[in-house]
Amino acid sequence: MGILTVVEDRPTPPQVYNWRIYLLAAIASSASCMIGYDSAFIGQTIELQSFRDEFNFGEWPAAKQNLVKANIVSLYQAGAFFGALLAYPIGFYCGRKWGLWVAGMIFTLGAGLMLGTNGDRGLDLMYVGRVLAGIGVGSGSNLTPIYISELSPPAIRGRLVGIYELGWQIGGLVGFWINFGVSQHLPVSHKQWIIPFAVQLIPSGLLLVGVVFIRESPRWLFGRGRRQEAIATLCWIRQLPEHDVYIVEEIGAIDQAIDEQNAHIGPGFWNPFRAAGTNPRVMWRLFLGFMLFFWQNCSGINAINYYSPTVFNSMGITGSLNQQMSGIFGVVKTVVTWIWLLFLIDHLGRRKLLIGGAVGGSISLWIIGAYIKIKDPEHNASAKLNSAGIMAIVFFYIYTATFSPTWNGTPWVLNAEMFDPNMRSLAQAVASSSNWLWNFLISRFTPQMFANMGYGVYFFFASLMILSIFFVFFFIPETKGVPLERMDRLFQIKPVWRSHGHILAQLRDEEAEFRSAMQVSNSYDGKPKDEFVETA
Known part of the structure; x- marks a missing residue:
């Protein structure tokens, strides 16, 4: 099986797999570049000596420093939580296309406010800007996977939604290395730490410009009664005429799904809320989406993303080597995400990836935690790493290489595809807000966890990854290659693993x-x- 071979649910004309579908997904994924960049740059930027000097960190006790750093990082996630919920009304009334534009505008406003921060004004503008930027990325994290999944042919839906995750990792790659660049080539000054904050405007600018030229989701247009526009858009995306049998089949499936959902849930803004509160099947799927992000964040990945200097310090790695290791972490994540995108997600499927990633990630974290417990490298520093230290670094990157192509992006793919049309926007709002809720808790308390638990942090996350294996096996069905309009039927079949x-x-x-x-x-x-x- 070739790397770009697809496994189809039905015979599909080759025109369907065209450049337009990839371009639309790439433009929408500029939103995830904003998210990935922030998750990588912020933890290192606030550790730059220029930032610490400007805000007099050296005069504060360690507990206050940890609190301020946690607030700077976590206010972004708090804003993203509310942004993910806000995206539901925006996406419902404005559509996916203009909803993404609104998200980009809010983020840009927040990033601009951060640039007004300096030592004289204090951190108030930083806090406000972080919240607004978070609202923007929270909205984008809701709308982008929905938009891409609604455009995608089933055979490459995982690959296309995976572009969203790839954008996240590309942003992260830049974020991890930019601090190394400014620390090596710029003097300790206001300019040194403000440049990483200014770079946030690049992906948001790309999103604002690109969204103007993309097409609206045909499925959203069908749901709003704009039938002729929807058919014309679908034909443009598929590069097929209206009467082609493939288009006829797809339109028929969309119409049938909308009719069924109107009968069971009903159209309109509030009916999905009623269904979520009264329909056990809907509630169960919402619970699954919510829990997928609980397990994702309880893997420890965001503790590493936001506080990579702290993580490497715990392993005895300091100075410029610390920054280089963080940069390599970003490189590994990006490379394996390409592998996940091109080959793994639409071939191995969702369940195998999640289970395999949890096994490999858990084993690696147990080994790293055991090394830190036995050697205590943070308090027994040496001029160079010994063989045990090198082994710990190797397993850290094994953890990265197993987690990134599995739990990093797969929950987003599942949540983008496992809900019916009338529930999709609300369900994605619940799933995205779940991601940002757990993200907030991890980013808010990671400094305190490392201060109080030490090596136990690694054992804690490793244990949770073991539990996630049982959750996936018994509760998450495989969605690979299943049309969006048939997800309701899929979730009714028992047992889940068959x-x-x-x-x-x-x-x-x-x-x-x-x-x-x-x-x-x-x-x-x-x-x-x-x-x-x-x-x-």
Whole structure:
């Protein structure tokens, strides 16, 4: 199986896998570049000597320093929590396209306020800017996966939503290395630490400009009754004429899903809330989406993202080597995310990735924690790393290489695809807010955890990763290759670990019946429609 081969739910014309679908996903994923950059740069920037000197960190006790740093980092996540919820009304009334534009504007305003911070004004502008920027990225984290999933053919949906995660890692890569660059090439000054804050405006600017030129989600247009515009947009994205059998099938599936959801949930802004509170099936799926991000954040990845200097200090790595190790961490994450995007997500599937990532990540964290407990390198510093220290570094990067192509992006893919049309926006709001809630708690208390628990932090996260294996195996069905309009049926099949095979068998039978009926009725132009290519 080639790296770009796709596994299809039905015969698909090759035109469907065209450059337009990738370009739309890439532009929308500028929102995730904003998120990834912040998660990487902020923890290192506030550790720069220029930042510490400007705000007189040296005059404060260690407890106050930890509190201020935690506030600077975590206010962003607090804003993102509310931004993820705010995205529901924005996406419902404005659509996915203009919802992304609003998110970019809010983020840009917040980033601009941060640039007004200096020693004379204090940190008040920084705090306000962090909250506003968080609201912007929280909204973007809701809308971007929805937008991409609603454009995607099932066979490459994981790959396309994965571009969102790739944007996150590219932003993170820049964020990890920028502080190394300014610390090596700029003198200790206001300019040294303000430049990393100013770079935030680049991805937000790309999003604001790019969104003007992208197309609205056809599924949102169908849901709003703008049928002709929806069909024209769908044909443009697929590069197929309106009467092509593939387009006819897709429109039929969308219409059927909307009719079913209108009957069971109902159209309108408030009906999804009623369904969430009264329909056990909906509540169960919302719970699954919420918990996926609990397990993701309890892997320890965001403790490393936001406080990588603290993490490497605990392993006895200081000075410029600390910054270089953080930069390599960003490189590893980006490289393995490419592998996840191109090959793993749409071939191995979601369940295998999550279970395998939890196993590899947990083993690595147990080993790192054991090394720190035995050697205590932070308090027994040496001029160079010994063999045990090198082993700990190797397992740190093994943890990175197993977690990044599994738990980092896969929960976003699952939450973007496992809900029905009328519930999708609200469900993504719940899932995104869950991510930012746990993200906030981790970023807010990580300094205190390292101060009080030491090596126990690694054992804590390793234990939670073991528990996540059982959660995924018993509760999360495989969604690879299943059309969005068939997710409700997938989640009704038990047991969970066999549901994927059953649903694909049903879809193949229905596809054969539909095409047979189309040929008999001769509804297209009187010619058989067998000329479909089954691989991209």
